[in-house]
């Protein structure tokens with residue numbers, strides 16, 4: 001079986017987000033780019049599965065829609081342990097466009113399990129995994145917090161309101177993963193970094209697809225009102241303010 | 250034309266979330282001069298369905314089918330898209346919860362409809378159709394133009410007020426054919442939690458961080474949550490250490506919540522933590538370091554030792570409830 005992990009390239013999660021002068025795009029100067037945290041965990045879990053020979057996982061590929069500037073992120077995924085990578089050479093204009101490109105690649109190269117993160121930390125869309133599955137007409141399971149392979153069949157744990165369900169769907173399928181899928185992201189070792197340089201990274205040109213949405217303006221979050229400090233000797237005053245000023249208790 | 254809103258039910262009951270969705274849908278419908286159709290999937294009594302009418306659903310469609318007992322994103326999205334076509338819907342509204350995240354993207358591809366995901370306000374404009382959404386995990390907001398003819402909006406939980414209107418609703422039972430080859434999710438086992446308040450549903454949340462020092466110190470925090478009728482949460486290191494269950498982890502890589510009141514106790518306020526709670530209406534911080542970044546996000550703060558302050562707060566709430 002072959003696993004594909006879709007990875008997104010995002011600003012490090014501690015980045016102070018700034019915009020260009022017209023507030024129409026994010027100012028990327030000085031930004032440290034990383035693999036989207038969820039995708040890094042998906043990749044980690046995929047590699048853990050492959051490490052166990054009884055899982056029958058033969059290879060782990062990563063795919064990314066982005067320009068050449070995102071190659072360091074792809075090389076990082078290879079250094080962590082992915083076998084090969086595919087980059088679709090295009091800016092990813094929206095989730096629909098990105099998913100259509102990834103679906104096109106999956107149609108050509110057969111994968112059994114496709115892993116996507118629940119959201120990217122930049123656009124917060126929660127869309128790409130589900131859209132890929134619909135473009136391909138294959139099952140998708142969302143809110144997946146665990147995956148294992150039992151007798152050649154994937155068993156997925158998904159989160160539901162107030163609990164979990166142990167589920168299965170026939171392959172090929174898309175699993176959209178979140179917290180729990182792996183504990184800590186796997187870190188690239190020196191040997192991995194050396195090997196990554198020579199691992200195959202295939203560049204594919206995009207297909208013609210129109211995006212459906214467009215960001216026109218960015219805004220900073222509205223500043224919260226200044227914090228009102230309460231005398232630590234008299235915390236009861238807080239309860240009074242919550243009741244009579246904020247009126248929420 | 251119509252606005253279609255998918256209102257999920259939980260064992261035949263709606264939640265505040267469902268009414269929030271219908272209230273939002275009817276405000277959107279007013280903006281584009283049309284009416285609201287609510288869609289319910291699964292077994293549910295009329296007496297429950299009719300409640301949607303109070304918030305502005307003109308037509309309430311109820312669909313039941315054996316194959317829809319288990320959430321299968323493919324089967325659900327095909328049913329919703331079929332109804333959307335029948336109702337000639339130009340806007341479809343779904344919650345941004347687990348179910349919505351499973352269904353909305355598939356629906357988008359089926360209907361070639363752009364998605365505004367996790368919206369927290371009414372559309373800014375209807376021509377071009379522009380929505381306001383969180384990006385960069387709350388560090389920025391974006392105006393997003395949806396260019397397609399049909400638009401899908403997923404609404405962030407607890408971001409819209411309930412608005413009651415005159416009830417003129419009708420209920421319509423509809424049978425739908427579900428292709429069994431589309432419902433392929435098998436559930437082998439369900440692990441349900443106890444019946445405590447769900448973190449994502451709670452109006453009040455009391456949350457502890459590493460400043461609580463030890464799992465043995467949690468009793469007063471839990472008691473404060475109990476007397477306030479709220480749920481408990483924690484920061485990531487706390488769940489990583491196994492001090493608290495993983496379900497309580499809030500933040501960018503945990504649960505994203507938007508209660509009316511979030512009380513952060515011994516939490517420094519790292520950006521990744523704030524990403525999960527910045528939608529809260531009020532944030533209270535209790536921390537012994539007055540420089541902690543959590544105070545920049547909070548409206549009320551107490552600088553001091555949590556172990557000394559929590560018991561006093563519990564007493565003050567008990568006094569109030571007397």
Ligand SMILES: Cc1cc2nc3c(=O)[nH]c(=O)nc-3n(C[C@H](O)[C@H](O)[C@H](O)COP(=O)(O)OP(=O)(O)OC[C@H]3O[C@@H](n4cnc5c(N)ncnc54)[C@H](O)[C@@H]3O)c2cc1C
Pocket residue numbers: 013037457458459460461483484485486487498499500501502503514515516517518519520521522525535536537538541553554555556
């Ligand atoms: C990719 C990524 C994703 C992440 N996702 C998340 C996430 O989803 N959620 C999350 O929470 N974190 C997340 N983190 C971790 C985050 O960066 C912080 O490390 C974490 O939030 C800190 O937790 P804390 O506030 O409990 O602990 P600390 O930062 O250690 O803060 C403890 C606080 O307690 C105070 N304190 C100490 N003693 C007392 C006392 N007696 N009384 C009162 N106050 C006291 C201290 O002043 C301090 O401010 C993520 C990090 C990364 C890199």
